[in-house]
Amino acid sequence: MxxxxxxxxxxxxxxxxxxxxxxxxxxxxxxxxxxxxxxxxxxxxxxxxxxxxxxxxxxxxxxxxxxxxxxxxxxxxxxxxxxxxxxxxxxxxxxxxxxxxxxxxxxxxxxxxxxxxxxxxxxxxxxxxxxxxxxxxxxxxxxxxxxxxxxxxxxxxxxxxxxxxxxxxxxxxxxxxxxxxxxxxxxxxxxxxxxAHKEGKAKGQKNTQLHTLVSRIIKYIDKGYPVEKIEKKTGADRMFIEDVNRMYLTHQNVGVQGILDRIEIKGK
Ligand SMILES: [Fe+2]
The missing domain is CATH 3.60.15.10 (Ribonuclease Z/Hydroxyacylglutathione hydrolase-like)
Structure with missing residues (x-):
C-alpha cells in the first residue's frame, strides 16, 4: 500500500x-x-x-x-x-x-x-x-x-x-x-x-454510533441551539456539526440516513 x-x-x-x-x-x-x-x-x-x-x-x-x-x-x-x-x-x-x-x-x-x-x-x-x-x-x-x-x-x-x-x-x-x-x-x-460508509447496511444494520450522533445533532438544531452548544453537548467535531446543519437545512425532509448518505466525516 x-x-x-x-x-x-x-x-x-x-x-x-x-x-x-x-x-x-x-x-x-x-x-x-x-x-x-x-x-x-x-x-x-x-x-x-x-x-x-x-x-x-x-x-x-x-x-x-x-x-x-x-x-x-x-x-x-x-x-x-x-x-x-x-x-x-x-x-x-x-x-x-x-x-x-x-x-x-x-x-x-x-x-x-x-x-x-x-x-x-x-x-x-x-x-x-x-x-x-x-x-x-x-x-x-x-x-x-x-x-x-x-x-x-x-x-x-x-x-x-x-x-x-x-x-x-x-x-x-x-x-x-x-x-x-x-x-x-x-x-x-x-x-x-x-x-461515512453505511457499514453493515447489507445485513439490515445501521452505523449505529454515527446514526445516534446525527439524530442528537438534529434534535439540538431543531431546538435552535448554536453550533458551540451542540459541540459541547455532543462532543462532535465542529465541522461535522456544520455539515449536518447545512445538509439538514438545505434538504427538505431529509432523514438521518439521508444525511449520512451525503456527508463525509472530516478531519481524520
Ligand atoms: Fe483550480
Whole structure:
C-alpha cells in the first residue's frame, strides 16, 4: 500500500505518494514556494531527487507553480493526454509578476500518459491505482485514485456540495469516482475527508454510533441551539456539526440516513 505524506508549505495541499518502487509528488504550490518546499522535504528526511514523477491535478497557478523548478532537479512532470493543451494555461499570470521566479514547463521533457494506460504507469512505481479524467472545476482536472480507497481530487468541488451541482460535469465526475472504492478524499484546499460508509447496511444494520450522533445533532438544531452548544453537548467535531446543519437545512425532509448518505466525516 502506498504511503501518503501531506506537504504543507503553501496554500495548496500537496502530497507525496510513495509506492514500493517509486514516488509521485501530487501537485505543487504557487511560484515562489520552492525554497519552502525544499525545506519541508529536508525536515521530512526526503530528497527532491527521490521523487520520480510530478503529477498535476490541473494546470492552475496554485497547483503547477513550481513544477518545472522541481523537475530541474530530476523528477519528471507527467502530463495526462487530456491535459496536454493546458500545460501553459497559467504562464501569463506568472510572467506578469516580475518579483517571482517562474519556470515554464519544458514541453520536450514531460512524459505524456493516457488515462487508459495509467494503471500500468502506476504499477511500475509499485502503486496500485489509476488516473481518471474528472473535469468540472476545470477541463484539465484529473484524479489519482488508489485501489485502497484514497483519492486525490485536486480542486474538484467537494462531495458535500454535490447537491448544488446536479446535472453538471462535477456530478458526472463524482459519479465516476464513487463507482470505485472511495474512503479518503484528499482535496487541493479543503480538509481531508473520510467518507461515512453505511457499514453493515447489507445485513439490515445501521452505523449505529454515527446514526445516534446525527439524530442528537438534529434534535439540538431543531431546538435552535448554536453550533458551540451542540459541540459541547455532543462532543462532535465542529465541522461535522456544520455539515449536518447545512445538509439538514438545505434538504427538505431529509432523514438521518439521508444525511449520512451525503456527508463525509472530516478531519481524520
Ligand atoms: Fe483550480
Amino acid at each position: 502506498a504511503k501518503v505524506i501531506e506537504l504543507n508549505y503553501s496554500s495548496t495541499n500537496t502530497y507525496l505518494i510513495e509506492g514500493s518502487i517509486g514516488t509521485i509528488l501530487f501537485d505543487t504550490g504557487w511560484a515562489g514556494t520552492f525554497t519552502s518546499f525544499c525545506g519541508l522535504m529536508g525536515k521530512l528526511s526526503r530528497k527532491v531527487q527521490d521523487i520520480d514523477y510530478i503529477l498535476i491535478s490541473h494546470f492552475h497557478p496554485d497547483h503547477m507553480g513550481i513544477a518545472q523548478e522541481i523537475a530541474n532537479l530530476k523528477p519528471v512532470i507527467v502530463v495526462m493526454e487530456v491535459q496536454q493543451p493546458f500545460i501553459h494555461a497559467s504562464d501569463d499570470i506568472f510572467t506578469k509578476d516580475k518579483q517571482t521566479t517562474f519556470y515554464p514547463i519544458e514541453d520536450g521533457k514531460v512524459k505524456v500518459v493516457a488515462c487508459r494506460e495509467s494503471r500500468q504507469f502506476l504499477q511500475k512505481l509499485g502503486i496500485a491505482g489509476e488516473i481518471l479524467h474528472t473535469p468540472g472545476h476545470s477541463e484539465d482536472s484529473i484524479t489519482l485514485c488508489l485501489d485502497d480507497g484514497k483519492m486525490f481530487v485536486g480542486d474538484l468541488n467537494p462531495l458535500y456540495e454535490l447537491e448544488m451541482h446536479r446535472g453538471t460535469e462535477i456530478e458526472r465526475s463524482w459519479k465516476k469516482l464513487l463507482k470505485l472504492k472511495a474512503d479518503t478524499i484528499y482535496y487541493g484546499h479543503a480538509k481531508t475527508a473520510v467518507i
